[in-house]
Amino acid sequence: MIAKITDCQGTDGALVEPENIYRTLFENAGVAIVNLDAQGNYLHANEHYLEFIGYSWEELKNRPMTTEILHPDYVEEANHLIEQQKCGRIKGFTHEMYFIRKDGTRRWGEVRSATNRDRQGRLLSIVVAITDRTERKKAEDKLKRYAEAIRDLYENAPCGYHSLAEDGTILRMNDTELSWLGYSRDEVIGKMNYTDLIPADQEDAFRKSFTLLKRQGSRRNIEGELIRKNGDVLSVLIESTAVYDQDGRYLLSRSSVFDNTERKRVEKALAESEAIYRNLFENASIGMCQFTMDGKLLRINKAYARMLGYDSTEEVLSIVTDSATQIHADPRNREELLSALNHRDWVYAEHPYRRKDGSIMIGKATIRKVVKQDGATAYLEGIVEDITERKQAEAALAQREKELRIKAQNLMEVNTTLNVLLNTLERDQEELKERFLLNIQKLVLPYLDRLKKSxxxxxxxxxxxxxxxxxxxxxxxxxxxxxxxxxxxxxxxxxxxxxxxxxxxxxxxxxxxxxxxxxxxxxxxxxxxxxxxxxxxxxxxxxxxxxx
Missing domain, CATH: 1.10.10 (Arc Repressor Mutant, subunit A)
Structure with a gap:
């Protein structure tokens, strides 16, 4: 009997430890976790979940996990997945969707749901884990809009663009060039060789030029002709560059095609187009830079160079060898950025930066990692906005408000003093009036009365x-x-x-x-x-x- 009791005690201890481990993981997982019963009622919810949706546990316990916290666009899909999970058709699911907090604000979350069943397959509970992806969603939306703008610029540029594979197969062609030639995208991309678009007597010249392009990396002012789908000939001026992989192997070409029949107009468009692509980074209105993980600047645009007080980007690259000590006013700021990037894709921070003359600029920075195909970090890329004047204005405004409060207090004190003086003057006036009336009544009127009797x-x-x-x-x-x-x-x-x-x-x-x-x-x-x-x-x- 004693042995059996001892065995039971050992079993209880063995159960308590996993339960403690589970509870520790549940509460400290770093993501929002909720445990539901088979009917969808709340059993447990950790602090991350309560913070994520903005409700207290008292408001949730013993209540079903309703769809009120889901954005209406995702309710039907979520209900379908949950029903599939309850019926056992799926063990769990992973999905991203918007959630509505109690205060009405929205959060983007990555949902992972899993079921807990007994040995007979009966559903005991459902565990839902939600990872807050709101900031990533904002960044992704911003990048998406940026990519769409670039894509629109590419497709609807005033000149044609195309890319060719090593054998001359057309890999890309923008809408402008397709419209000039009269082809649809499906007719051209991956199906036609560039030699299919040029006259037969120009094929040898094209092959020689294309060979030089792959070897030298660029070709400028190539005049030629293209044959439209309807047989018409289009005179063009082509500029091409080659794109290589990390090992120097040719990947594809990037070619700009201009209608040579309106060369003067195209030359202007070319200058604008080249300025857009060449200066997209350098001439952005906000500071942009690229640097290695150890702090060496790789690239910096003119706006950022001006922010730091340098005359040119070349001057910055020649002088600044360690951004942590030469640009960051406090080297620890860069260490904090690197540490934060280990946990997040994007880091946002306001830090002081050191200008060339030693003065301080307050910058609002957005930093991200640029990752290679193998997952290693190639370099860091940052966008910096100079908010020094805004910070100074905020400080000046705060100082001005302080001064105004002091002046208002002084005015109140002066007003109080004036009120005291006015009250004193009024009392003195009343006293003078009373003395005047009393003197007439006591010192003048009695003598007049005596005089009347004479x-x-x-x-x-x-x-x-x-x-x-x-x-x-x-x-x-x-x-x-x-x-x-x-x-x-x-x-x-x-x-x-x-x-x-x-x-x-x-x-x-x-x-x-x-x-x-x-x-x-x-x-x-x-x-x-x-x-x-x-x-x-x-x-x-x-x-x-x-x-x-």
Whole structure:
């Protein structure tokens, strides 16, 4: 019994170790992996998968792997493959397709699917591994567009192009030359020898010229004639170059064919065409270069030479012997690029580069490996964009924003100071006004009141009363309220209202203003009406004091 228990324990231990290994591989495989049950429900998903589709495990567990994460263009095909896999018609499949993340963005992934079945062949689970190929897809699409542009340029160039095999068989011919000759591509490519297109009396001259081409590598300004499909003769001017393999064996020719009947026009087209092909690399608007794995420059275009501050590409190639130390401001940057290229086809990076005069240029580089047929790296090819001004502008903008924030803060402080000063001035003005009014009321009006009680002539009394009334207009806030446009009291009504407020009777007011008492009574009624006191009970003097 003890032996059996020991055997079971050993078996359990043997099972735990593979399970741990499987889990470690599952979580750290470096690709998105998901394990589904036979019904397509999620059993497990590693962190790479969750990051790839942008969902959390809580949102996925115990749910089927729906087609929502697949681009609609691939749903039908994916469902078909999965059904084939479930039925056992296929063990698994590999396919590339677009996935839709939770946030709506798209990712290009390489899908590998495999089934796990028991000994009776019943489906237990499905393992799906997805490798993120988004960046590679972008690069491939870019290269595809570039290749299509080159192909369009080749096929629709203003001159004819063709390539010949070693025996003269036509390997390639662009649409332009085919249209000149009146043949279709199927009639010519791989089926016709070039001697089939030239007059019989020119065959010997062609063979001699073709032999020289294969030996010397190029032939220029070869005048000849071609026979169109309808029998017409086309006068042409041909320039050819030979292409060799790495061992120097002839592979094919590259020939440009010009309609010699319009030579002047063709000469211009030739110059443009040659400039396009000869300067496609050298005169690109962005920096381009090729260099060996150990840092030696093989080729550099004019744009990149100018970026680095050199007068010509020849000067760069003669001076720069080690790009890591002479071009890269930090040699470690090149080491990082090489290390990254071991894992990716393309590397994108922003690095500082050293110019000829020692100044620094910030470059945005795209680097790739150019691989030989045997898989070895032939050289590295790079595209560099000078983003120094953009970086400087960004830094200047950040500095400007910082300065503006400081100025704004200073303005806020100045504004606060001005508000304090204005408030202080307003308080001082109010205090001055109060002192002014208080001085009139305490230091002037009492003496006028005493003077009125002294024996005065009638005209003196009138002048005194007028002066008192004007001082009352100036000094009394109550009088200022009464003279407002809202109340619309006349000057006489203001004088009477001020005297009523002080407790003067109509008779006393009449004597002070040298008017009849009934006139004063009339004005008193007007005051009550204008102040809205007509229907209110109480003495006018009390109502005026409460109004003030």
């Amino acid at each position: 024996p005065l002539r009638q005209d003196q009394l009138g002048c005194l009363q007028t002066a008192e009334a004007h001082l009352m207009d100036i000094a009394s806030p109550f009088a200022q309220r009464l003279t407002s446009s809202f109340l619309n009291l006349t000057k006489t009504e203001v004088q009477i209202a001020c005297l009523v407020k002080e407790g003067k009777t109509s008779k006393e007011i009449a004597e002070l203003l040298n008017a009849k008492q009934r006139v004063i009574e009339f004005h008193r009624e007007n005051i009550r009406m204008k102040l809205g006191l007509k229907n209110k009970k109480g003495r006018l003097a009390m109502l005026l004091r409460s109004f003030a």
